[in-house]
Amino acid sequence: MRNLITPLLRASVLAAGLAASSLALAQNAICYNCPTEWADWGGQIKAIKAKTGITVPPDNKNSGQSLAQLVAEKASPVADVTYLGVTFAIQAQKDGVVAAYKPAAWADIPDGLKDPQGHWFTIHSGTLGFMVNVDALKGKPVPKSWADLLKPDYKGLIGYLDPASAFVGYVGAVAINQARGGSLDNFGPAIDYFKALQKNEPIVPKQTSYARVLSGEIAILLDYDFNAYRAKYKDQANVQFVIPAEGTLVVPYVMSLVANAPHADNGRKVLDFVLSDEGQALWANAYLRPVRAGAMSKEVQARFLPASEYARAKTVDYAKMAAVQKAFSERYLKEAQ
16 A cells, blocks of 8 residues: 555645646746846836736846847747837837737827837836946046047947847947937948947947946946946946937837737736836836836936936937848948947
8 A cells, every 4th residue: 555655645746846836837927138137127026026926037138139039939939028129129019029918007108109009118218328437447537428438548448238139239329320420321420430449449248237337347338327327326336327428319118018928917917017106116216217207206306417418318210210220230240340
């Protein structure tokens, strides 16, 4: 009898373990491009878990890597939701890898910052500039313009994410191009700028490099205001944010439900939360501009650069920016890296 009971007990324990694993998996929502060091996704993930019971594992892809994986997995999706720069989201919609969903608070998102059917919608925006670790400059002046970065003083001190892969890298390329007389039909000025910048031996990672700025490995990073303010006010680093004198871009970051998501209901709950009062306040407290008006307190707003500085940050035709992205990336890889 003992010989019979033992296998039965083992089978029972195994079945219980599989059931527990299935239950745990059922409480997950896989998000592509939700890295804890970027835009306080770490805090947002904790809040999602506390409020909804859904676990969102951190994911350190960039926008380009996320889109590539969504396309590769189209027949059998792994992700439930994704967070992307707006141009990648527009392409994801064209590629048929995101589904229509209008989350709670949909009506509060301004037109132009969402796909009318709900294939993507803005959750917050950022303004591109220089995130500068002042101590890492070792006495050199804080750069104030795109032209300054070409000076030999900054050799080995500059970093930017790969413009052919990461959305923030592409935003930097468009910002440089617009500021130096180019247009979305003519990327010549940006290509020439990146060629010239190679003399200063820039560091060009593919993923978020927040920690590398705090450590001083990268002294000047082309990045968003929210990361610089987080470094200054949360991590107490001697960091300044600079909006270049010649101008820059403000861009939306968006989220989407993945088409045929394996845990679509959980994904919808995550999307509802990031647009909720609580979710939007978390973005605001991390120095992002939440898409829903009124979510940012006056205390947080006071820590931003003055409105006169932000007047140099412009929008562009984001659909056109998406349409020309592939051609720019191919040219950058061929001529400027």
